[in-house]
Amino acid sequence: MCFCKWAMIVFGERKRTKRHFAAAARMSVFQLQRKDRQMHFYRLSRNPTPLPLVCKQPCPMGFLMRFFPRLLPSIFVIIVAATVVRGDNTASDFPSPDQIREHYHEEATIWPTIPRTALLAFVAAEDRNFFERPSQNSTITQQIGRWYPQPGTGKLQRVALSFVISEALSHDEVLNWYANQIFLGQTCFGISRAAIAYFGRPVVDLKLEEIAYLAALPKAPVHFHPVRSYDRAVERRNFVLLEMLEAGFISNEEAEIAIQTALIVRVPLERCELEE
Numbered sequence: 001m002c003f004c005k006w007a008m009i010v011f012g013e014r015k016r017t018k019r020h021f022a023a024a025a026r027m028s029v030f031q032l033q034r035k036d037r038q039m040h041f042y043r044l045s046r047n048p049t050p051l052p053l054v055c056k057q058p059c060p061m062g063f064l065m066r067f068f069p070r071l072l073p074s075i076f077v078i079i080v081a082a083t084v085v086r087g088d089n090t091a092s093d094f095p096s097p098d099q100i101r102e103h104y105h106e107e108a109t110i111w112p113t114i115p116r117t118a119l120l121a122f123v124a125a126e127d128r129n130f131f132e133r134p135s136q137n138s139t140i141t142q143q144i145g146r147w148y149p150q151p152g153t154g155k156l157q158r159v160a161l162s163f164v165i166s167e168a169l170s171h172d173e174v175l176n177w178y179a180n181q182i183f184l185g186q187t188c189f190g191i192s193r194a195a196i197a198y199f200g201r202p203v204v205d206l207k208l209e210e211i212a213y214l215a216a217l218p219k220a221p222v223h224f225h226p227v228r229s230y231d232r233a234v235e236r237r238n239f240v241l242l243e244m245l246e247a248g249f250i251s252n253e254e255a256e257i258a259i260q261t262a263l264i265v266r267v268p269l270e271r272c273e274l275e276e
Contacts, residue, residue, distance in 0.1 A: 094157075095149055097168035103148070104169055104177060111180045112192045115204055117249075119175050121215035122182075122191075124243035135174050136166035143218070144177055184214060185221025188272035197270040198226065208250065209258040213237040226265045234263050 095103070123130045127138045135141045136159075145161035165174060184194040191214050195203040199210050206214075216236040217224060224233040238259050245255040 095161075095164065097164055100148075100165055100168040104173060107180075108173075108176065111176070111190070112203070114176065114179050114191060115211075117208065118191055118203055118206075118211045118215065119179055120247075120249040121211050121240060121244060122179055122218075123175065124247055124249060125212075125215045125240045126218065128243055128247050130175070131171055134166055135169075135171050136162040138162075138174075140178050141165050141174050143182065144174065147181065182218050183221065184217040185225070186269055186271050187274055189275075191215075193272045197272050198265050200266040200270070207258070207261075208254060209237065209241070209261045209263065212240040212244065212258060213263060216240045226263055227267075227269070230263065237263060 122140070126140050126143075130138050130140055141162040142158050144165055145158035148161070169177070180190040180192065182191075183189055184191065186194065186197040188194040188197050191211075192203050194214050194217070195201060195206055195210075198214065199206060203211070213224075213226070213233065213236075216233075216239070219236070223229065224236045226233045241250070241255050241258050244250045245252065250258075
């Protein structure tokens with residue numbers, strides 16, 4: 001038994017107050033030896049000042065056993081992702097990087113071009129450090145794994161898919177996929193269709209404050225409804241604008257004007273037609 005574990009037993013995992021240390025210090029070396037414990041105390045002066053207990057030996061096995069169960073999901077994800085990336089995957093429902101790349105380019109041919117400002121608004125709303133780290137670590141990539149190859153995939157599979165997606169596509173391609181397929185309420189998938197449903201104009205004609213509102217919706221479209229929950233919707237929109245400012249995507253003047261602008265949507269809101 002290592003010294004750390006024995007000390008916790010002696011003191012009953014209680015807070016080590018001065019009284020506990022003073023009582024332990026008064027124990028003779030003979031008593032300590034009889035208990036077969038290897039505790040070492042400094043000789044105390046007339047006014048004893050207790051010294052903190054220090055482990056004489058580390059407890060590597062205890063540390064490993066404590067944290068290993070927490071590491072199992074990450075280990076599983078890494079193994080699965082590495083297997084798929086190497087092309088050794090035998091599961092028919094788990095796509096390879098080549099399959100993901102082929103699917104993306106096939107879908108991208110019918111997607112409209114999205115303004116850079118709109119793409120950066122999604123980055124500010126979801127993951128401001130998206131371009132500064134591998135895309136598999138981003139919730140943007142993991143959101144794609146939520147609906148591809150089919151909706152309802154489990155959390156571990158989504159994380160594993162994010163590794164494969166990041167292997168197959170660049171950051172810009174991942175972001176373009178996200179902006180064109182993310183659910184934004186009103187049965188709309190993608191910002192281009194949502195722009196028509198909420199504002200009655202193509203996304204290329206939207207103002208900054210309107211783009212910021214649409215970028216705020218993926219978190220909870222119903223919760224930020226522009227009519228039933230106007231104040232909450234404006235607050236969320238302004239949060240996205242401030243995140244864009246903090247990230248350097250827009251200027252102070254642009255942010256100030258957009259924040260002071262009222263949120264005006266078409267009345268009534270339209271609903272997007274579901275794709276077959």
